[in-house]
Amino acid sequence: MKDKLAFGYPEGLTTGGTHYCPGCTHGIIHRLIAEVIDELGVRERTVGVSPVGCAVLAYNYFSTDYQEASHGRAPAVATGIKRARPDLMVYTYQGDGDLASIGMAEIVHAANRGEKFTVVFVNNAIYGMTGGQMAPTTMPGQVTSTSPRGRELDLAGHPIRMVELISTLHTPAFVARGTVIRPLQAVQTKELLRRAFQYQKEGKCFSMVEILSTCPTNWGMPPAEALNWLEKTMMPYYPLGVFKTPEEGVDRAPLPLCGLQDGGK
Amino acid sequence: MQHEMIFAGFGGQGVLLIGKMIAYAGLNSGKEVSWLPSYGPEMRGGTANCTVVVADEPVGSPVVASPWAVVAMNLPSLDKFEPTVAPGGVLVINTSLINRPAVRTDVRVVNVAANEICNELGNPKGANMVTVGCFVGATEVVPVQQMEDLIRETFAAKPKLIDVNVECFRRGLEVGRAQKAV
Amino acid sequence: MARKLMKGCEAIGEAAIKANCKLFFGYPITPQNEIPEYMSRRLPQVGGTFVQAESEVAASNMLYGAAGAGERVFTSSSSPGISLMQEAVSYMAGSELPVVIVNIMRAGPGLGGILPSQADYFQSTKGGGHGDYRLLVLAPSSVQEAVDLMQDAFDLADHYRNPVMVIADGLIGQMMEPVEFKEDRQPCRSLPSKDWATTGWKGEGRPRAIVNSLFLDPNLLERHNEKLTAKYAEMARNEVRVAEYFTDEDYDLLVVAYGSVARVCLSAIRQLRAEGKRVALVRPISLFPFPTEVIERAANKAGRVLVVELSTGQMLEDVRMAVGKDFPVAFHGRTGGNLVTPDEAREKILAQLAAREASR
Known part of the structure; x- marks a missing residue:
């Protein structure tokens, strides 16, 4: 009987270190993506796209062809690649400032056109690379370098829930949210990623997985504490789960208009 | 030899189309041509015009300040372009919609009651065909046969419209020939 | 092939198709809407793809992705839209991507007007985006020349791995003139193989393809700039028309x-x-x-x-x-x-x- 490798280094990753901070969960997410690419056997036809953000150097870490994108534009770049070569497996790896702020138009329209690539959206509620500024996903009251009194809702509004927003679009898509702060959740998130890539492989639809992630450095807390903060503060506001699949119906019934007939009571 | 022409009227009167037909007819009879539309807000319901050049040599400027001919299908067009016609040139006036005579005396004026004629022929949208027929009849700037072929081509998708438009064109042609320079 | 009367914008679109360009990404703006309209009609007939992007910002980045994947691609716009594309133009110049961009210029500044202008000369020739870069810029004066330059533009872009911009005023875009598409047209420059494109890495045959303009090491970035400068000097020697x-x-x-x-x-x-x-x-x-x-x-x-x-x-x-x-x-x-x-x-x-x- 031949020996079977139970655990090893994914082929989808390059060897050598990363520039990520200690305690950052980008490394785990990279590994999950690489494992999914390996398991689906698509590494030789996969192209990643990373825009500006902490993952700006991701092309050094994934052993696939890669394109760097300008800030927010990864879904447009990925559209170009996928439309030019539909045989390729294409994914974007975007942060919250990138996807939910400067790149809002690109993500919404790529999703709405049903572009057949996969979006990995890493939400750590802060701008990491530029040094901890407020993001569109920063939590109410969360102190950042540009919200020194904490996020003030009357000035900055509430955090944007991207998977909820994207899942209101009619175009069939796979939209889900996971996290990687506990081993079980990492395994679940890997399953979400696997489904997202599988749908793409089958030429089915746009797919997007949001992954709640920590930023101990810019949150100003030790890694273990960051995990707890994410669980207590972010998870109630950003619930985990599958929000949309291409198989099920997509339109929710609107709530009834109230008060039109009874004098506004 | 070079002929510069401006076709002008209300948006919807089909002046861009008759300009295009003259350009095509020129091209099909071996000439060099250019067709330049006015574009912009004036396209939307206001006046429309196009400049056509038909020449033996490659066309220099497609922009023409003093054309050899102006075909005016409504009053604002006459007001705007009458002063620009080169001395000795041609001015075609659609008298159905223009209630004043030409002011210029140094150009050849050709009158055509285009709307009356096309209405009479049961083709109320054919004033442009009457007018261009008159223009060709008065000037022979392009061959008649080329124009008739183009009308058949233009309305190929709506065969019912072919004969009435050819008829409009021919009636215009007669009106124009009757006013041909001696 | 017989001469055909064509509007400048449509002739530009057809020239791109004749140059074997199968991808168009764009956004509506007057006075060049006939180009995207023409491409949306024609590209499916030749097995190509037309995408109406959500903005010129997105369209130009789609260009980046498609060119990075090794395909011929083009977009067109008019002055205000071209301004929105300048970010991607800089990235494409920095990443050495061959693309063709058509600017049917209208009068500015700002929203300006929709009538003809040549006021984007500085923007196109001096670098409208950030950083040291140059575009090859071609300016036709007739519809026939627009057709010829469009086809050359794709060859030049591929040859130099550089964006090429064709700028024409609204007059060229809107006027109709006779045009002829030459049969058996040969490329005007040698076309090197695109082994740098992200077509999927098999682990051998070529290094991993990374389309990128990020060089955090100042010495590497300076070397990259020197390489680009040498390329622009070569264009200056060989491409004067x-x-x-x-x-x-x-x-x-x-x-x-x-x-x-x-x-x-x-x-x-x-x-x-x-x-x-x-x-x-x-x-x-x-x-x-x-x-x-x-x-x-x-x-x-x-x-x-x-x-x-x-x-x-x-x-x-x-x-x-x-x-x-x-x-x-x-x-x-x-x-x-x-x-x-x-x-x-x-x-x-x-x-x-x-x-x-x-x-x-």
């Missing part, structure tokens, strides 16, 4: 104009020459590289230059640079979407001839 009219005869005034304005000037000059006036014309076709040497030589023969543009004087600066600061250079420009007419050009030329006479 210029048309000269009457410069091998005697003349007292040189007119310099490009695009449709040059045709208007040429009409006036032909008429003046028939009357015995000695005038010549140089028409730059490549705006980068600029035909500096041709203009310097032709200007010196005349002793006096008149530059005519639909701007307040942009190419004028390059002409001045070519002839030196003490050389008499006059300028006539129209803006706002107003055109130069042959009569107006004639008047300005006559005034310069008179000025030359007076200064003798």
Whole structure:
């Protein structure tokens, strides 16, 4: 009987270190993506796209062809690649400032056109690379370098829930949210990623997985504490789960208009 | 030899189309041509015009300040372009919609009651065909046969419209020939 | 193939298809909507793909992705839309991506108007985005030339791995002229294989393809800039395109104009020459590289230059640079979407001839 490798280094990753901070969960997410690419056997036809953000150097870490994108534009770049070569497996790896702020138009329209690539959206509620500024996903009251009194809702509004927003679009898509702060959740998130890539492989639809992630450095807390903060503060506001699949119906019934007939009571 | 022409009227009167037909007819009879539309807000319901050049040599400027001919299908067009016609040139006036005579005396004026004629022929949208027929009849700037072929081509998708438009064109042609320079 | 009457915008679209471009990404803006409309109709017929993007910002980044994947691709827009594309243009120049961008220029600044203009000369030739980079910039003066330059533009982009911009004013885009698409057209430059494109890495045969303009190490970035600069110098040596009219005869005034304005000037000059006036014309076709040497030589023969543009004087600066600061250079420009007419050009030329006479 031949020996079977139970655990090893994914082929989808390059060897050598990363520039990520200690305690950052980008490394785990990279590994999950690489494992999914390996398991689906698509590494030789996969192209990643990373825009500006902490993952700006991701092309050094994934052993696939890669394109760097300008800030927010990864879904447009990925559209170009996928439309030019539909045989390729294409994914974007975007942060919250990138996807939910400067790149809002690109993500919404790529999703709405049903572009057949996969979006990995890493939400750590802060701008990491530029040094901890407020993001569109920063939590109410969360102190950042540009919200020194904490996020003030009357000035900055509430955090944007991207998977909820994207899942209101009619175009069939796979939209889900996971996290990687506990081993079980990492395994679940890997399953979400696997489904997202599988749908793409089958030429089915746009797919997007949001992954709640920590930023101990810019949150100003030790890694273990960051995990707890994410669980207590972010998870109630950003619930985990599958929000949309291409198989099920997509339109929710609107709530009834109230008060039109009874004098506004 | 070079002929510069401006076709002008209300948006919807089909002046861009008759300009295009003259350009095509020129091209099909071996000439060099250019067709330049006015574009912009004036396209939307206001006046429309196009400049056509038909020449033996490659066309220099497609922009023409003093054309050899102006075909005016409504009053604002006459007001705007009458002063620009080169001395000795041609001015075609659609008298159905223009209630004043030409002011210029140094150009050849050709009158055509285009709307009356096309209405009479049961083709109320054919004033442009009457007018261009008159223009060709008065000037022979392009061959008649080329124009008739183009009308058949233009309305190929709506065969019912072919004969009435050819008829409009021919009636215009007669009106124009009757006013041909001696 | 017989000559066909085509609108400039549609002819540009057809030329791209003849150049085997199967991808178009764009966003509507007047006066070039006939290009995306034409591509949306024609590309599916040839197995290509048309995407109406959510903005020019997105369209230009789709171009980036598709070019990075090794395919021929183009977009078109008009001045305000081209401004929105400048970010991606800089990234594409930095990442050395071959793309073709058409600007059917309209009058600015700001929203400006929708009528013809040549006021994007600085933007296209001097680098409209950030960083040190150059585009190859071609300016047709007829619909036929737009067709020819479009097809060459794809070859030049591939040859140099550089964005090529074709700029024309609204006049060229909107007018109809006879055009001919040559059968058996051969590429105008050698087309190297695109082994740098992200087509999927098999682990051998070539290094991993990374389309990128990020160099955090200052020395690496400087080396990258030096490499780009050397490429731009090569373009400057090899890609000057210029048309000269009457410069091998005697003349007292040189007119310099490009695009449709040059045709208007040429009409006036032909008429003046028939009357015995000695005038010549140089028409730059490549705006980068600029035909500096041709203009310097032709200007010196005349002793006096008149530059005519639909701007307040942009190419004028390059002409001045070519002839030196003490050389008499006059300028006539129209803006706002107003055109130069042959009569107006004639008047300005006559005034310069008179000025030359007076200064003798």
